[in-house]
Amino acid sequence: MDRTPLLVLFAIAWLLPTTLHAQDATAPATQARSAAASPGLLFDTLASRYGVRGDDEIADEAAQKARIVELTHALPPNDPVRSARLDAYRCITLLDGPDASLSRAETGLAGRPAQREPLVRMEYLMCKAYALFDQGNRTDYIVPVNEVLRLADRRRYPRLRSGALFLRSFNESDQGRYAQALTTLREVLALDRTREAPNATLRTEVMIANTFIDLGFNERAIAVLRALEKNARAGGQSGPLQMVLERLGQAEEQSGRLDAALANYREAAGLARSQGGHDSHASLMLRIAHVHVLAGRLDDARSAREEADRSLFRSGSTEAMRARRGYLDARIALESGDAGRAALLLPDVMQRLRDDDQPQPLVDALDVQARAYRELGQWRAALDAREEQIRLRTQLDQRMQREQARVLAAELALSRETADKLRLLRQTDAQRLQLQAAKREQRLRLIAIVLLALLLGAVAGLLLLTRHRLRGARYDAMTDSLTGVVSRRYLLDHLARMLSDRHGAALPLSVLAIDIDHFKQINDRFGHAVGDEALRRVTEACRRALRETDEFGRLGGEEFLAVLRRTSLAHAEHLGKRLCEVVAALTMDDVTPGLRVTISIGVAEAAVNDEGADKLLLRADAALYEAKNSGRNCVRVAPENQAGFRATRGG
Structure with a gap:
């Protein structure tokens, strides 16, 4: 699962706290007197509220800039340590982009305040971790996180330790270590409750529910999220409510409750739009489109997909987002009957998913690819994709x-x-x-x-x-998907085995090459639906007329083949005439009044001198061609040494 939008949303929420702890709200006069006595106390209080894992939900760029102005006014003159903390806060907001923040963090870590003060060093390290993560670097960001955890004592720096552990849980989940991520998040939850940070606690509980979803414990996740939804609605907290609804929709979708998932996604998308969160809105619209595809509502899926593009036009698109869009486009194309377009889109999508190490979306993409190749008749490619998906x-x-x-x-x-x-x-x-x-x-x-x-x-x-x-x-x-009989690949393999298992002339083997007469005219005159029904009716009639020991399958188009083990040429000719009679007696008045179908058959018996499957089929096909030229609806027998084969034949 792609976690970049989720982390960005959480990170922004950490950065901008507005709600003080309960005891802070009860003593404004005391704080004012202390601030007057100590010019740096007001700055320290604001920096703790607005920094990493602060207890606030403000997540827009204008609010971040306002907080920077407020901290600047509270900054005491000639105070290099607090000046460095202000610089670290600017860095953590990522307002200038991850590259600029990474450069600012490296410069700050080399400065004297960061070398002397653990608090300053940890705040720059957290900025570095955020910047690396936002760049898509899923391995290096854990290095500064681990250094923060080494420095951050849970009693002296519970807020920063909570933030570092929170980031580490993302790394553990990305590696598939969900059980360890759950343990880490429970430690974060204990820290948040100890320092009485209700909004941060709520965000941690959302992530615990998200880990339950990753583990497949959807009902657990739903129980947790519904309780959080109730609290978020009661507190009028739109930011946490959006996160809760998105995770709740995901759990409902994985549980197969598509209508409930759609309702949650739509409400979350409305909240994201009202808050100006274009990335979040785009991500939610892609989720909505996927639910519509699952429900078979392709027009609604396309509409949601287009709305996602409009949001991404405002905010830009990440690699992960492009992969999601490509997969959705391929899925819509396949469900719309355009398997060719789906097959063209999927290789790029799958490469992005492999590069980003997202195995679950890759499994889904492989499923779509296998289905697309099957629709295109590329059986080998379909089987390869299906085998990779199963593996x-x-x-x-x-x-x-x-x-x-x-x-x-x-x-x-x-x-x-x-x-x-x-x-x-x-x-x-x-x-x-x-x-x-x-x-x-x-x-x-x-x-x-x-x-x-x-x-x-x-x-x-x-x-x-x-x-x-x-x-x-x-x-x-x-299996041939249209008629239900065995496919060309299986049939030819079966014929090759039968030929290799023969022991002299004591075990005769014959084949019937069967072709529906004037099939192209049926398709052109009555349409492909009638043609498909004619194929099915002929198939069923032939299967009933043949023996249980005979193998019957479709080679492609209107061509069929029957492999008759222990059957002489004369007996095979008799069976072929029987098939002609059975098919000619078919009635298709329920499909198209007056429509009659006949078949032509070429019969060949395997030679004694180890004749291969290719030569045997060439002789049967030559006999079939002779039957076509003899007026159709008849059987012709191929002599043992007859040569000649037409690569194409008329209907």
């Missing part, structure tokens, strides 16, 4: 199982640890309390068994699902 999906499922097991194990260990502590505290109680502790431990063990059983069931279910997908991919490659 990658299996890897993701296995990783998800490991992470889910770790989360459940950690929760179980925490439950046991809690039980052990309670038991130790109550050891001095009476026998009644000891008995209650024993019963509690028994319940926890039962929970462990239930959780283990659920985990084993989930593993078994995922294995069965993977097996089912593999079987489906093989079936698609071996």
Whole structure:
């Protein structure tokens, strides 16, 4: 999942706090007197409110600039340390872009205030981490984060430690270490609650719910998010409400509740537009378009896609956003019947996803690619794409199982640890309390068994699902999608095996090359829908007339082939005449009154002298051509040594 828009939204929200802690709001007079006594106290108070993980929701550029002006007015003269902190704040806002902020951070870290004061150094390090992340550098940004964590004691610098841990959780999630990310976020949550920062706490809880979504625990995520939605609405907090609604929509979409997901996405998009968040609005409109595609509403999907483009025109587009747009365009094209356009769009999309290491969107793109190639009749390419998708999906499922097991194990260990502590505290109680502790431990063990059983069931279910997908991919490659009979590839492989398994003339083998007469005229006169129905009717009639031991399949177009094991030439000719009679007797009045269909058949028997499949088919095709020239609706037999083959034949 692409996390850049999410981090940017959170980062901006951290930077601009407006709500003081409860105790700060009760003592304005005391603060004013202290500020008069100490000129730097007002600056320190404002810098703590507006800096990393500050408890505010203001997220627009004008507010950031106003905060810089306010901090500048509060800056004491001739104070290099606080001047450096003001410079670090300007850096953290990224108002001049990530490149400029990265340069400012490097310069600040080399200065004397950052060398002497840990607080100044940590604020520049956080600026560097934000700038690297905003540049799309998903590896180097963790280096300054780890240095902040080394310097930031949880008692002296809880705000900066919370911010660094928050960024580290993104890195852990990007690596697929969701269980560790959840542990990190819970530590952030404890810090936020300790320092009484309700808005920062809410943002952390949103990220915990987001991690539940990554883990596949959608119902957990929905329960958390609905509680947060209620609090955000009660507090009139539009910024947190937008984040909550977007995550809630994502959880509902993954759970298959598309109408609920659409309602949440639309409300979140309205909030993003009202706040001028063009990136967020564009991202939400792409989510809305995807839901419309899933629901089959392609016109609505195109409309939402165009609105996303209008927002991106104002804000610019990242690589991740371009990949999302490309995938959506390919999906819409495929669902609209334009498989060729979908196949052209997907390679660039998939390369971007591989470069950005986004396996789950890549799985979705591979699914669309396999379907597009199948529609285009490129069976080999379709099978390759499907096999890659299944392989990658299996890897993701296995990783998800490991992470889910770790989360459940950690929760179980925490439950046991809690039980052990309670038991130790109550050891001095009476026998009644000891008995209650024993019963509690028994319940926890039962929970462990239930959780283990659920985990084993989930593993078994995922294995069965993977097996089912593999079987489906093989079936698609071996079956003709229109008629339901075996495909050309399978049929030719089967014929080659039958020829190689023969042992002399004791096991005769014959083939019937079948072609529907005047099929092009049927298509031209009555349309392709009638032609497709004619193919299906002829297929079904032939399958019923042939024996269970015969293999019957479609070579392409109106051409079919029947492989008759242990069948002599005379018997094969008899079967061919029977097929002609059965097909000629078909009625298609329910499709088109008066329409009749006939077939021509060429019969050939495999020679004794190890004749290959190609030569056998050439002789059968030559006999078929002779049947066409003899007036159609008839059977002609190919002599053993007959040569000649027409690459094309009339209908």
